[in-house]
Amino acid sequence: MKSLYRKLLVRLHPYKTLHFDYLMRMRTSLAGESMLHEGNIYALDYACRHLPDEGAVLEIGSFAGMSANVISWLLRQHHKERPFYTCDPWIYDGYHDHIKADDPNYMAHFEGSQNITREEYTDFIRESFIRNTSLFSRDLLPHAIQLHAQDFFKAWGKNTPQTDVFGRKAPTGGPLSLVYIDGDHSYDAARQDVEKSLEWLVPGGFLLLDDSADFWQYGSALLAKEMRRWKNVSLVMKNPNYLYQKI
Ligand SMILES: C[S@@+](CC[C@H](N)C(=O)[O-])C[C@H]1O[C@@H](n2cnc3c(N)ncnc32)[C@H](O)[C@@H]1O
Numbered sequence: 617m618k619s620l621y622r623k624l625l626v627r628l629h630p631y632k633t634l635h636f637d638y639l640m641r642m643r644t645s646l647a648g649e650s651m652l653h654e655g656n657i658y659a660l661d662y663a664c665r666h667l668p669d670e671g672a673v674l675e676i677g678s679f680a681g682m683s684a685n686v687i688s689w690l691l692r693q694h695h696k697e698r699p700f701y702t703c704d705p706w707i708y709d710g711y712h713d714h715i716k717a718d719d720p721n722y723m724a725h726f727e728g729s730q731n732i733t734r735e736e737y738t739d740f741i742r743e744s745f746i747r748n749t750s751l752f753s754r755d756l757l758p759h760a761i762q763l764h765a766q767d768f769f770k771a772w773g774k775n776t777p778q779t780d781v782f783g784r785k786a787p788t789g790g791p792l793s794l795v796y797i798d799g800d801h802s803y804d805a806a807r808q809d810v811e812k813s814l815e816w817l818v819p820g821g822f823l824l825l826d827d828s829a830d831f832w833q834y835g836s837a838l839l840a841k842e843m844r845r846w847k848n849v850s851l852v853m854k855n856p857n858y859l860y861q862k863i
Contacts, residue, residue, distance in 0.1 A: 803835025
């Protein structure tokens with residue numbers, strides 16, 4: 617039933633994909649494969665090919681490192697080895713938090729499990745990120761900062777150096793050339809991420825919003841549609857998520 621629905625969606629909203637042996641093997645080796653829509657890889661490839669001459673690259677929301685590995689690979693493929701940053705607080709949202717907030721047992725554990733705490737799970741994902749990027753992105757290892765995007769941008773605005781999850785000192789601040797937004801998909805959070813990114817993006821810089829396709833109900837999808845009327849961005853493609861370029 618699910619796959620029938622997926623087939624129908626693809627027929628209604630066709631998108632372009634890229635096929636490389638490296639990406640196929642890497643993606644099937646890591647957790648989080650289903651979180652990275654393959655249309656995003658095509659859009660990220662376009663952005664990396666046409667990246668402005670200056671500016672670091674930022675990913676908001678890293679999970680276990682799938683999209684970070686794809687971005688670092690594309691940057692290397694296109695000889696655009698820019699400073700690369702990611703941020704993620706590695707927080708856990710249960711599927712039923714909105715109706716089970718009063719159940720301390722549910723709120724403390726991984727999806728109804730009795731013996732896996734949320735903290736153990738998020739530590740596991742964070743450690744997976746470190747392992748996965750240490751292998752597949754070793755030639756362009758991102759400065760992965762364990763912060764909410766909002767706090768990341770505060771640090772970025774004040775040039776406050778951070779320590780990344782690999783224990784390296786990371787300078788912050790300066791222009792950005794590409795931001796991949798895949799953190800909190802609520803309208804308010806996605807809007808803050810977009811507005812903050814636009815403050816730092818150079819003209820010609822790119823913004824890709826995950827979960828923004830027309831068939832989604834997320835706040836990020838509502839925002840992406842609204843942005844079509846904004847004067848400071850132009851739509852590059854919907855594949856089916858929205859890729860914008862700063863004017
Ligand atoms: C869908 S996953 C990201 C998947 C990843 N981009 C990939 O494709 O491999 C969303 C991630 O966003 C993180 N997140 C949630 N709220 C955030 C925020 N305010 N700032 C940054 N990251 C956030 C979560 O901890 C989670 O790991």
